[in-house]
Amino acid sequence: MSSHPTGMAVNTRLVARPVPGLFTRLWTGSLSHWVGQYSHPMTWTGLTIFVLLLLFSWGGPWVYPADPLAIHANHILLAPSWRFPLGTDNLGRNMLARMMAGGRVTLEVGLLGSFIALFMGVLYGMSAALSPRWLDKVLMRLLDALLALPGLVLMIFFAALVPLNALSLVLVLGFLSWPGLARIVRNEALAYKERDYVLAARQFGAGTFYIARTHLMRSMLPILIVNATFMVADLILALSGLSFLGLGIQPPHPSWGGLLNDGLQLVIIGPWWLIVFPGLAIFLAIVAMNVLGQGLLARLEGR
8 A cells, every 4th residue: 555645656756846047057067066176265265355355446436436536735645534544645645546446457457467368378388289299399499488588577678668558568468478377288288188088089080179178178277277366466466566667557547556656655754554555455466366376276186
């Protein structure tokens, strides 16, 4: 006798269930895998700090709508107060508004420049790994020549030639930062292309582009993400260095490095807030991306 109230056995496999939505499928299929595999205390710490910097730079003007370029002749070099939470500079400009505007430029250059460097490094490294042996050697010798050139000197050279604005600095930093990543991509692609699943795909007629996109890129994705986070930190530091030398974002438009440079010229007369807040912002941005990268790397290595 069946224990079911109706006396009939029910096949639970035939019971209709709601079809999961797109977000549910995406979460269960890939996002949950990434969160579970690459979650690490350092990862969340770095990501939290960087998100707070993004909110400060882009969301701050909605909460505190002040003009970063407005000059207040009666409020020169005021210390932090309720009216000016981060004080004012030597022209009476609101430092909080300038910090938010400088953060937008600094983070944009770091993120977009790293995207360009990542794209070029992947393209060059993958092309070298999948090309004939002789072409791979030629491309690697060219890459060795590029890596032998001092990066900071090249950045200063090109920054002195092009008009200095956010777009030109994104291009300069992006186009000069990819050679190191290209070598990593090439070495990883050479290792992965001899795997059994790649050889099997070739036997079934898969083309070079399909193998690179479907097999090699998926295998290298964690390594690329880790290196991308480190590259963002490197480009923020490089932009700050150029701004410190007067080759970054030009006045009156602010950047964190430019604000730090301006503050150092006046620190002898006592306005400590002009160097503490820009320096702290640069420090937090670099630490956030390095901690995020270290957390991803630790999870990748199984630590």
